[in-house]
Amino acid sequence: MKYHIFGEKKEALHLEELLQRRKHIKDDVYPDIVFSLGGDGTILKAVQKFVAQKNVKFVGINLGKLGFYTDYECKEADQMLYDIENGQYQLASYSLLEYVFKNDDIAYQGYSLNEIAIISPIHTQIIDVFIDQKHFETFRGTGFLIATPTGSTAYNKSLGGSVIDPNIQAMQLTEIASINNRVYKTLSSSLVFSKQTKLTLQSNFENDYITVDGIFNEFRKVKEIIVSLSDKTANFIVKNRTDFWDRVKKSFL
Numbered sequence: 001m002k003y004h005i006f007g008e009k010k011e012a013l014h015l016e017e018l019l020q021r022r023k024h025i026k027d028d029v030y031p032d033i034v035f036s037l038g039g040d041g042t043i044l045k046a047v048q049k050f051v052a053q054k055n056v057k058f059v060g061i062n063l064g065k066l067g068f069y070t071d072y073e074c075k076e077a078d079q080m081l082y083d084i085e086n087g088q089y090q091l092a093s094y095s096l097l098e099y100v101f102k103n104d105d106i107a108y109q110g111y112s113l114n115e116i117a118i119i120s121p122i123h124t125q126i127i128d129v130f131i132d133q134k135h136f137e138t139f140r141g142t143g144f145l146i147a148t149p150t151g152s153t154a155y156n157k158s159l160g161g162s163v164i165d166p167n168i169q170a171m172q173l174t175e176i177a178s179i180n181n182r183v184y185k186t187l188s189s190s191l192v193f194s195k196q197t198k199l200t201l202q203s204n205f206e207n208d209y210i211t212v213d214g215i216f217n218e219f220r221k222v223k224e225i226i227v228s229l230s231d232k233t234a235n236f237i238v239k240n241r242t243d244f245w246d247r248v249k250k251s252f253l
């Protein structure tokens with residue numbers, strides 16, 4: 001296999017030794033397998049970097065973080081490589097969001113494994129929400145979060161959104177501090193959309209923070225945000241018999 005190691009250095013060197021000894025080939029540009037050493041943040045960054053490439057698989061190795069996406073521990077590296085070489089693993093395909101952030105000149109495109117967060121820290125943001133091109137509501141408040149099923153246990157959960165089984169292809173829209181009074185009204189509940197739905201948010205997002213998987217990029221003067229579930233998935237090598245609700249229990253209870 002062609003591999004790339006993403007993450008913290010010391011442990012990476014040990015894994016590198018093991019991989020070299022087993023005659024695998026280092027390829028930092030077009031790897032078949034990306035080993036992520038760290039926690040979820042490391043995985044999210046590795047996915048941001050490589051997921052657009054075809055046929056790439058991710059393996060999460062936990063280095064003392066929560067590691068919702070990580071299946072393996074460093075000390076299991078030998079067994080893990082043996083399992084991978086012998087196909088003794090399960091492949092988990094996680095839904096990705098596909099986004100387009102548009103301004104007058106540019107359309108920024110990409111994927112998200114956890115969520116897209118749109119946050120206006122100072123002023124009330126007025127956002128028009130369209131579901132499949134039809135106007136649904138005008139929101140006033142701090143912002144919105146759009147989460148995948150595997151991302152539903154992250155920021156989405158802190159906002160009171162639902163935890164969603166990743167076998168359900170869905171995306172969830174959750175409000176952040178909406179204003180609801182005699183004058184302004186939103187639905188308030190989290191909305192769960194099917195694969196076919198295209199969600200559009202329109203506003204002047206110029207002073208908002210738009211983050212993808214907890215990573216902030218300066219998307220300039222965005223006026224329209226279009227999000228749907230992608231046909232593309234992030235494919236993870238996970239241990240046999242891995243179950244989402246075991247993962248949730250292990251991480252939270």
Ligand code: NAP
Nearest residue numbers: 039040041065066067068114150151153154155158213214
């Ligand atoms: P971080 O500040 O370390 O992340 C916060 C916590 O969320 C960490 O414990 C992280 O695990 C965990 N986490 C990440 N993805 C998860 C998932 N899908 N399910 C359950 N827990 C998850 O920052 P980070 O490591 O770069 O992660 C970025 C993510 O942090 C964002 O995508 C967002 O979901 C989350 N976040 C949450 C809040 C909030 O809840 N108020 C605010 C900002 C960002 P590790 O310890 O393994 O890193």
Ligand code: MN
Nearest residue numbers: 039040041065
């Ligand atoms: Mn982290």
